Amino acid sequence: MAENKNDNASGNRDQSSSDEAALSARLGSLDHRLSEIRDSRKIRTDQSGTESGDGAARASAMALGFRLSSELVAGVVVGAVIGWGFDRLLSTSPFGLIVFLLLGFTAGVVNVVRSAGMASGKR
Numbered sequence: 001m002a003e004n005k006n007d008n009a010s011g012n013r014d015q016s017s018s019d020e021a022a023l024s025a026r027l028g029s030l031d032h033r034l035s036e037i038r039d040s041r042k043i044r045t046d047q048s049g050t051e052s053g054d055g056a057a058r059a060s061a062m063a064l065g066f067r068l069s070s071e072l073v074a075g076v077v078v079g080a081v082i083g084w085g086f087d088r089l090l091s092t093s094p095f096g097l098i099v100f101l102l103l104g105f106t107a108g109v110v111n112v113v114r115s116a117g118m119a120s121g122k123r
Contacts, residue, residue: 068115072108079104 083100087093 010018059102068112071111074105075104075111076101077104079107 079100079102080097082104083097086100090094090096
């Protein structure tokens with residue numbers, strides 16, 4: 001019985017070493033393929049420009065975001081001011097403010113959609 005255990009133990013060692021060799025070969029192959037992919041990406045980014053191009057793209061996207069948000073806020077504020085002015089002029093307490101605030105919001109959303117559509121149309 002003791003001999004059977006030793007035979008099984010040596011058989012398991014042979015199998016585990018062959019599994020480790022196969023795993024090591026697969027790992028080496030994966031490492032080689034990943035290195036090739038990294039090198040090709042590095043070459044592509046070097047050809048298209050340096051990291052300053054990436055920073056410029058981020059700055060451009062941030063500028064677009066600020067422009068779109070300011071257009072929305074400006075529409076709402078202008079609508080609120082016009083509504084408040086009509087309320088003061090015509091003594092129609094909250095109704096002018098509510099109506100023109102909604103109109104300002106609608107105009108702001110339309111401006112944002114129009115600007116975003118123009119920006120995506122350029123690309």
